[in-house]
Amino acid sequence: MLPFKVQFTQGRPVYEQVLFAAKKAIVRGQLKPGDAFPSVRMLSQELRINPNTAQKVSARLREEGLIEVKPGRGSVVTENARALKSRKNELLEQELERLVVEAKQLKLSEQELHDAIRCHWENLS
Amino acid sequence: MLPFKVQFTQGRPVYEQVLFAAKKAIVRGQLKPGDAFPSVRMLSQELRINPNTAQKVSARLREEGLIEVKPGRGSVVTENARALKSRKNELLEQELERLVVEAKQLKLSEQELHDAIRCHWENLS
DNA sequence: ATGGTGTACTATGTATGATAGTACACCATT
DNA sequence: AATGGTGTACTATCATACATAGTACACCAT
Known part of the structure; x- marks a missing residue:
């Protein structure tokens, strides 16, 4: 199971909706600093989206400094979640x-x- | 001259930017109820955008009830600007x-x- | 060595936005 | 009645973004 849910709607890019859902989960505290973030393949399977779309979500979160990569182990929610x-x-x-x-x-x-x-x-809150 | 200005940026649809600029002008009072709204061709020329893009803006404003069509004379800002x-x-x-x-x-x-x-x-205000 | 991870790349199909051009109904004005 | 400006509608083409498919590779825990 994923640590967040996505209510897909039409008219908006898929990656944007997943991205927002992930952000919301982090802000809400459902995903706390240090928690493991689902892998690209996990996102792809669970949400039934293309691996590249999932990869795009992961890349954006990394760019914004919300998750960090632990090579070989996966990604985790950043401790210092201070964006630019x-x-x-x-x-x-x-x-x-x-x-x-x-x-x-x-x-x-x-x-x-x-x-x-x-x-x-x-x-x- | 148009009764409002548009600061074009990249990444967002042109029609959306013009639409927002028009809304802002109405909300601000730069365009008051009863005032004439620029014609499709006028928008197209002044903003150097395609006539169809200008038409799209005009259509959206009409759908949202912000302007009214006075056949043969053009469009004016609606008196009762109450949207759905x-x-x-x-x-x-x-x-x-x-x-x-x-x-x-x-x-x-x-x-x-x-x-x-x-x-x-x-x-x- | 194995398997899962992130990352990168090409390629294709689809959807949307932007443009070009044309056409027509409407009505104020003359 | 004729003219000209208005809104509206339509097809067609091009560019871009999005989504998908598939493959490949470096990294590291186990």
Whole structure:
């Protein structure tokens, strides 16, 4: 069994969905620092996705510093899970602006948006 | 001149960037209800994009109820800019969760996230 | 030596985005 | 009635990204 689940939907790349599911599991604490991360072949088999797609997920996680490779033994969740703040922050800023625009378009109040975020924040604790 | 500007970047579809820029202009009030919205050909010329790409933008805005067609005269920003809350809210929820996960990954505190949102909120007033 | 691991590479098929070009219905304007 | 601008619709082509298939190799625990 995998330490996380993926609810596949259409319209988004498979590797992106798996990547996000893995990140979520780490953030949630379902995958703690030091825990073993599923191998490429394991991901491929369990999720019934192509080995290369699984490899892409693994590579991205490694690039972002979320997992570390223990040669011969597999991968584990990084102890110091500090990503590159600068570049990542730019992306986050774009998503933030996008989110606020859509929220305003939906006539949400700033308070309602904050409440919604608080809700998600607590769900991931 | 167009009533809004687009800062094109790579990696994202052109129609999506133009679409977002238009939404932002409406939310900001740079484009007020009743104002004329640029024609497909105008968008195509000014932004140097394909007519079909411009048409795609126009169609999406119409689908979301942000602009209305005045046959023979062009399009105008809708008076009642109330989108379909149900379906839109689902998409917003997905973006919200995504955002919170990334914020946590960046070790942001909940307070910092709220502050960032407040900042963007005020920028769009 | 064996087997599992990550990594790398080529190749193919599919889906999406972007472009080019054309055509038509609609209506304000003249 | 004629003109011109508007939105809309359609086919076709090209480029790119995504997904898949298959193979190969270096690494290391066992």
